[in-house]
Amino acid sequence: MNGRPAITTLTAEASTARDIGGWDYGPPLAASLLAGVAFATPQGSGIFASGWGANRAAVYGVEEQDLGKFYAQRTILKREVLPDNIANAVFVLCTDQLSHTTGLHIPVDAGVAAAFLR
Numbered sequence: 001m002n003g004r005p006a007i008t009t010l011t012a013e014a015s016t017a018r019d020i021g022g023w024d025y026g027p028p029l030a031a032s033l034l035a036g037v038a039f040a041t042p043q044g045s046g047i048f049a050s051g052w053g054a055n056r057a058a059v060y061g062v063e064e065q066d067l068g069k070f071y072a073q074r075t076i077l078k079r080e081v082l083p084d085n086i087a088n089a090v091f092v093l094c095t096d097q098l099s100h101t102t103g104l105h106i107p108v109d110a111g112v113a114a115a116f117l118r
């Protein structure tokens with residue numbers, strides 16, 4: 001089961017709920033959703049240590065060290081997504097730069113069309 005609809009709905013509810021069932025939950029809450037992808041590069045994830053990278057590379061017929069580039073070619077921006085890309089989005093959400101934003105869904109995936117919200 002895909003949990004994306006549930007977490008998207010929860011984020012929307014958290015960003016708009018103020019008085020639930022007669023209980024005052026205090027000041028308004030800024031709630032946004034960061035949707036990062038799994039890192040498909042050896043420098044991005046410990047999952048490669050488990051043999052996952054070798055398995056995926058064999059399935060797609062590419063060298064394991066080229067798996068990140070292979071996945072990047074399947075995105076709109078043709079870029080690899082690295083931990084720093086996710087960290088930058090988290091940082092911006094934690095600063096005042098988006099202090100007037102709530103209910104936001106931020107995909108950090110270099111543009112995976114199949115993952116677009118419908």
